[in-house]
Amino acid sequence: MRSLSVFFVVFSFLCAPQFGYAQELNEQYLETCDCCDTLLCRDKLTGNWFGHRTSLAQQGIVVESALTQFYQGVASGGAEQKFRYGDKLDLFILGDTGRMGLWRGGKIKIHAVDWQFGQNVIGDAAGLAPVNANLVSPLPEPSFALTHLLYEHELGGGFTAVVGRNNTLDFWETLYPDYGRGVDGFMNMSIPMPMNATPSMPFISNIAAIMKAGERGLQAAFVVMESQESPTTVGLDFPNGVTLVGLARNNTNFGGLRGSHTILGTYATGEYTSFDTSDWVIVPPGGVTPTQQTGSWMLQYLAEQRIWADPCNDRRYTKLFGRVGVSDEDTSPFGVTASVSIEAFGAMDNRPNDRMGMGYFYSGLNSDFKSLFVFANPLEDVHGGEVYYNAEITPWFHLTGDLQVVNPGPQALDTAVVIGLRGKIDF
Template identity: 60%
Template sequence: MRRTFAKYLMLASLSGWMVTTAAAQQPGKFPESIFDDASQVQNVSYYDGIASDVSCGTSCGDFAPSCGDCCGMASSHNCLWNRSQLTGDWYGHRSGLAECGITVQGSLTQFYQGPSSGGNREVFRYGDKFDLYLNVDTGKMGLWEGGQLQIHAADWQFGQNAILDATGLSPVNTAMLLPKIGDPTYAMTSLQYTQAIGGGFLLTGGRINMLDLWQTFYPEYGRGVDGFMNMSMMLPMNVVPSLPLVTNGAGIIKAGDRGVEAALLVFESQNSPTTVGMDFPNGVTIVGAARKYTDFWGKPGSHTLVGVYATGEYTSYDTSGWIVVPGAGVAPARKQGTWVAGYLGQQQLWSDPCNSKRHTSVFGYVGFSDVDNSPFQWTTSISIEKFGPFACRPDDRAGIGYFRNALNSDFQDTVSILTPLQDLQGGEIYYNAAISPWFHLTTDVQVIQPGIIANDTAVVLGLRGKIDF
């Protein structure tokens, strides 16, 4: 399972051609009929089993051909390079299980990444992320209608990562944050059941992986294994410390034809990626979201308002309330409750009339948080991604974006005892090349002004290889 990127590149060169097929399936999604907007999500649905929208290998140049000129012929799914997953259909067993309501998908993502200059330490590190998903449709199994069980059965990271080498307040590798940052860990990070109760409403509950839940709202963003790698490019960092990445929770979701429209969820406030049980040691976190879908300029878009309130006690960065304990140092003050509020917007700018998979989208957010408890006063990001940058490479994707994480003054004053801090800002650019339907190779560059003033600007280079099996 553990291969070098040199072997990947050698394998690609020996193939002699690039096969352009459907984008890798997105694990962790709910069914298209319940959540997803088919006009925005152009890749093959996770619940389509082994379905694949295979394009022909004809060279069409850099411009879109007339509809039907190039992609009318489908290559054989049995060919190794045309499969949507490396291991294929398991002699019909994979598609047979899917017809019976059991869908299995896995991936191995390898990273080689590090600061080439600046940051905390100039070192490159190699690490791996193994993900295995199991989804069960109770209706297809002949049990009862409207039930979906989503299991992130294996969430395993091993090797090393460059998150702390670059700058910890803007993680340069989102995927390697789970299950635990810094240490090789293995866990089942999601065991979530969802039941449709009519009228577009669904009840959901269980063990929830926040990155998987995030992908329910924005399926194109890929949990850091397909698109941008820096967490600040995908979601507001203001959620720290109120929203754990893996925890237990339950709530109600309203879904329409185009996706999630509203949600009200309640979670434990503690992060428990490798433990089970519900003991609520620090209150609960309540999350509410409302989403409006639009069609500006005839192109799909959405606008989401999110609010988070945590009832527990958190460290206050207002040092005026700290107590000096003789012989024992300083006892930080605690504050009851903390909040986060944010807006997220997404808009498609362009689409290929001959190939709906090819489109350009802009995404941005702004988030605000309680300055007493969060390191961040506000955060923001704006990015543009193109899916299918070239007509005959519809499965490639590329993106460029900018983010800024403004630290609150109390947090800066507190940490300045050790080292002066400043706001973080930076940009990221990537190109994800589909070597085959089941193997994508990404080059990634991040330039970040670090939070520690004494550190030079971090230039973080990365390679990412993802195999869907």
């Protein structure tokens, strides 16, 4: 209860009059006016900075930030029944080099502050199905870093060259702008994202890429990544080869409603521990040395389809999302993973800025990975579901109620029932 009290004390303080998490540099900032700049109706808590926010956008610079607070706990089952309070402070800076008066065709995207503080219940609930996607970054513990710094340059014909530091949570927003990064939509990482990308695709790393975009976003990409995880450090030494990522997307318009089909594949060239114990070397007395395998791969199919859309408001729609993937059984803990979900964005006429969703995921563990724990702590496949409702309290403050039921993996643990409250304030 002390943590819950802290949540509302912090919220009350931030609601006092004071002078915002960005996706793309878009025209809405250039059209911002002060016609509704009272505290309860402005889009950002800090308003338009007496016109300076619009002025910066006209010069090619967007600065936005958000504080997201989580009060989440395991009500029953899992490894430990405990409620914990945690925070994430994000600061994004977007720059258009043309508008900045430098050169045309360049964009800079920076996740300048990725600061996690407080606690989370990922380990208490289900470590193989993180119940709080946003609090795994930069690390699943209190941590601070600049996790995303990309420069994009238009090459013509829809092609773009990209180089820099990449955060997968932010990259996924390029594919699915409405997925929510764990601060707006689903909180469990296993529903929107391919868990079987481990270990072939590092979560935060350096990349170089060629991407092809159309009117409806990314269509194809080829990415070379440094396969080493570097969430809080900066370097470029390729200690374990590279990861090659290929992506192809086909946008559809079935029944006049938007959809897409995406194939995503990875191949890592480095050395990884093999879970096939038949090749492990026995070291007397009673020890073993795991063998290493060259290369690891993952393949994923993802599809989304709107099943309803408001013809007068493109921000109001209901969509289905599903994915299924396989990975290298010798190096990845996961074999077959899948999820299916439905989300409604502004589905109610009187609540046009609310969103809600429910989803189910399945993460099948590879048999060789399970065999490592058969005597100490036997494992079974991980699966579960989530339901959430994200309510707009004010345009700059959203409050989400979240319920997850997850089979955590270890057979000794009961099904985890996880209850969460999430408050997001856009500055």
